[in-house]
Amino acid sequence: MTSTTSTSTTSTPSAPAIEVEALTKVYGGLPAVDGLSFTVRPGAVTGFLGPNGAGKTTTIRMLLGLAEPTAGRALIGGRTYREHRRPATVVGSSLEPGFHPGRSGMDHLRSFAAPCGVGAARCRELVALVGLEGAEHRRVGGYSMGMRQRLGLATALLGDPPVIVLDEPANGLDPQGIVWLRHLLRQFAAEGRTVLVSSHALREVQHTVDDVVIVARGRLVHASSLASLADLAAVATYVSSPDGAALGRLVAHQAWRVAPHESGLLVHDVAAAQVGDAAFAAGVPLHRLEPRDVDLEEVFLRLTSPTSAPSATAPHPAAVR
Numbered sequence: 001m002t003s004t005t006s007t008s009t010t011s012t013p014s015a016p017a018i019e020v021e022a023l024t025k026v027y028g029g030l031p032a033v034d035g036l037s038f039t040v041r042p043g044a045v046t047g048f049l050g051p052n053g054a055g056k057t058t059t060i061r062m063l064l065g066l067a068e069p070t071a072g073r074a075l076i077g078g079r080t081y082r083e084h085r086r087p088a089t090v091v092g093s094s095l096e097p098g099f100h101p102g103r104s105g106m107d108h109l110r111s112f113a114a115p116c117g118v119g120a121a122r123c124r125e126l127v128a129l130v131g132l133e134g135a136e137h138r139r140v141g142g143y144s145m146g147m148r149q150r151l152g153l154a155t156a157l158l159g160d161p162p163v164i165v166l167d168e169p170a171n172g173l174d175p176q177g178i179v180w181l182r183h184l185l186r187q188f189a190a191e192g193r194t195v196l197v198s199s200h201a202l203r204e205v206q207h208t209v210d211d212v213v214i215v216a217r218g219r220l221v222h223a224s225s226l227a228s229l230a231d232l233a234a235v236a237t238y239v240s241s242p243d244g245a246a247l248g249r250l251v252a253h254q255a256w257r258v259a260p261h262e263s264g265l266l267v268h269d270v271a272a273a274q275v276g277d278a279a280f281a282a283g284v285p286l287h288r289l290e291p292r293d294v295d296l297e298e299v300f301l302r303l304t305s306p307t308s309a310p311s312a313t314a315p316h317p318a319a320v321r
């Protein structure tokens with residue numbers, strides 16, 4: 001795999017896919033992960049999303065050979081983590097990086113470098129890549145949460161892995177750090193790597209991810225491209241008229257569900273074109289006719305709410321076999 005930090009700019013989009021098949025983990029009789037299946041394709045950033053306790057970390061732990069599935073499989077390039085001869089060169093992860101507070105960031109990296117078959121030069125390169133230059137000889141115990149995230153990311157990248165799995169990588173990063181991370185993840189995907197990033201907030205990753213896998217209560221509730229997720233958003237249209245009475249009669253005639261908004265109305269469940277056509281046909285003058293922005297967070301909350309049933313998800317376009 002071509003390194004993000006190497007001088008070469010060519011890359012081969014041949015990274016392995018992640019395949020999770022009917023994965024189940026039961027703790028004390030309760031399923032933390034419950035028959036979960038999804039695929040993560042190379043060359044894209046996939047958001048692994050769900051509320052607290054949805055089973056994201058447990059799934060990632062099974063993917064990385066840190067927990068044994070009760071049933072099902074989690075595969076990277078068709079093999080389990082443990083079946084890979086040198087897994088650190090196949091998949092890099094920020095999960096459980098094992099920081100020793102008394103050790104410096106550089107010493108931490110060096111301790112993980114040998115199993116990845118890399119030396120001090122690669123460690124220095126990664127310190128620079130994650131923005132820890134100048135802090136690498138300080139004890140990790142004195143690092144901020146954001147600095148630990150950066151060190152965890154550097155650790156994940158030691159073996160230049162084609163598959164990158166990050167658990168809540170934006171936690172603790174400041175706004176500049178989040179933008180930096182977004183660019184880095186986009187770059188990994190552009191290099192053809194398979195990138196899976198967990199988060200409990202869609203808003204946090206919606207400018208970063210191409211695909212989404214959404215889980216709740218250990219089960220898959222939705223998997224699609226981010227664009228297809230937007231199709232599930234309820235449409236609504238802002239409308240206003242200098243003739244409020246005429247607009248009111250139109251609303252009543254059409255039986256539209258409306259709410260007052262600024263000096264006009266928000267028409268629920270009706271697209272702007274349809275509102276415009278109806279107003280034109282009825283001779284109602286309009287001063288404002290504007291579709292409401294798609295609120296992906298609303299879709300995410302609806303899909304993951306305790307009362308929601310799994311959405312009629314189209315086959316995951318990210319599926320690669």
Ligand SMILES: Nc1ncnc2c1ncn2[C@@H]1O[C@H](COP(=O)(O)OP(=O)(O)OP(=O)(O)O)[C@@H](O)[C@H]1O
Nearest residue numbers: 027031032050051052053054055056057058059200
């Ligand atoms: N080792 C364990 N022993 C018992 N229960 C566990 C264990 N690990 C996880 N669980 C339970 O499994 C469920 C899923 O937890 P998990 O940490 O995978 O969720 P998550 O989606 O990563 O949540 P968060 O966003 O809060 O990190 C939770 O109910 C949790 O309490």
